[in-house]
Amino acid sequence: MNESQTRNLxxxxxxxxxxHWGRAFLEDSVNLFRRKLAPKLKPGDLVLELCCGTGHxxxxxxxxxxxxxxxxxxxxxxxxARKRLRRGQLLRAxxxxxxxxxxxxxxxxxxxxxxxxxxxxxxRAVLASSYRNLNPGGxxxxxxxxEHGYAQFWETDEAFAHGEIMxxxxxxxxxxxxxxxxxxxxxxxxxxxxxxxxxxxxxxxYSLRFIAEELRIIxxxxxxxxxxxxxxxxxxxxxxxxxxxxxxxxTDQRHVSICSPTRYRD
Ligand SMILES: C[S@@+](CC[C@H](N)C(=O)[O-])C[C@H]1O[C@@H](n2cnc3c(N)ncnc32)[C@H](O)[C@@H]1O
Numbered sequence: 001m002n003e004s005q006t007r008n009l010x011x012x013x014x015x016x017x018x019x020h021w022g023r024a025f026l027e028d029s030v031n032l033f034r035r036k037l038a039p040k041l042k043p044g045d046l047v048l049e050l051c052c053g054t055g056h057x058x059x060x061x062x063x064x065x066x067x068x069x070x071x072x073x074x075x076x077x078x079x080x081a082r083k084r085l086r087r088g089q090l091l092r093a094x095x096x097x098x099x100x101x102x103x104x105x106x107x108x109x110x111x112x113x114x115x116x117x118x119x120x121x122x123x124r125a126v127l128a129s130s131y132r133n134l135n136p137g138g139x140x141x142x143x144x145x146x147e148h149g150y151a152q153f154w155e156t157d158e159a160f161a162h163g164e165i166m167x168x169x170x171x172x173x174x175x176x177x178x179x180x181x182x183x184x185x186x187x188x189x190x191x192x193x194x195x196x197x198x199x200x201x202x203x204x205x206y207s208l209r210f211i212a213e214e215l216r217i218i219x220x221x222x223x224x225x226x227x228x229x230x231x232x233x234x235x236x237x238x239x240x241x242x243x244x245x246x247x248x249x250x251t252d253q254r255h256v257s258i259c260s261p262t263r264y265r266d
Contacts, residue, residue: 009199013184014054014076019162022056022080028231029057029110036224036241037106037141041066045105048133050095050126050142051113055081062087069104071095096125103135109142111231115203118179123206124214131218137246140220141239143228147205149236150180164188179204208238215242 010017041047043065052058052070054077062068068088072078073095081090091098095109096117107130117123130140154173159166170183180203187196208225215222224241231237 010074153233
């Protein structure tokens with residue numbers, strides 16, 4: 001399964017993000033933002049959230065007085081986010097190749113979202129697009145799951161219900177392939193199994209060494225690396241804060257060419 005198919009699977013998951021995960025992930029994202037980024041920003045600064053999902057965090061940002069833009073690839077996720085976000089802009093785009101008409105003061109990307117990019121080139125493309133869309137001196141904050149986070153905590157099952165619909169998740173980590181999977185089964189609680197549908201989502205661990213090198217090549221300064229003990233996994237997850245330097249580096253010449261905006265084809 002390729003990454004664009006994975007992205008479309010989020011359309012099917014959108015109601016569960018709306019009811020369950022969007023809220024469940026919010027507190028963790030808020031804590032990360034408050035500790036690592038908020039002290040560096042001022043009210044009215046422009047903050048972009050990549051992979052904004054159903055917009056719970058984007059809405060929280062707007063309530064704090066930031067100007068907010070959210071980007072996500074899933075139409076269904078964004079339709080929930082549109083109902084939630086009263087002030088701010090939401091765009092449907094691929095975070096690997098996006099271009100805004102304005103530059104932003106900070107970019108955030110939370111809850112294992114960067115681990116969804118299974119190929120190093122895709123991961124790199126998200127960082128490079130972020131760099132291009134940041135003001136000089138702007139910040140990039142994201143979390144990332146390392147290999148031991150998946151190896152220790154990804155072998156688990158969970159299930160929950162919303163009304164008559166149940167959602168079951170089976171998390172597995174294949175150490176030889178270095179791939180984490182999540183098999184999602186969705187369907188009516190009281191109907192036979194044949195009425196349920198299944199989706200398979202993938203994530204890949206990235207090492208701090210890889211990330212630090214990619215940030216450096218793109219031109220970012222690595223400012224903070226801290227383990228995150230809240231949320232899932234409770235160990236083997238890092239918060240990373242990087243900054244686009246205020247002064248243009250010589251290496252920036254390679255990155256100022258702005259790629260054309262990506263439009264999704266349905
Ligand atoms: C794990 S969810 C996280 C949502 C949100 N950040 C949160 O914490 O609740 C990942 C999100 O990434 C989006 N996504 C995945 N690949 C994408 C891509 N290439 N471009 C834009 N969005 C993408 C999905 O549609 C989904 O909403």
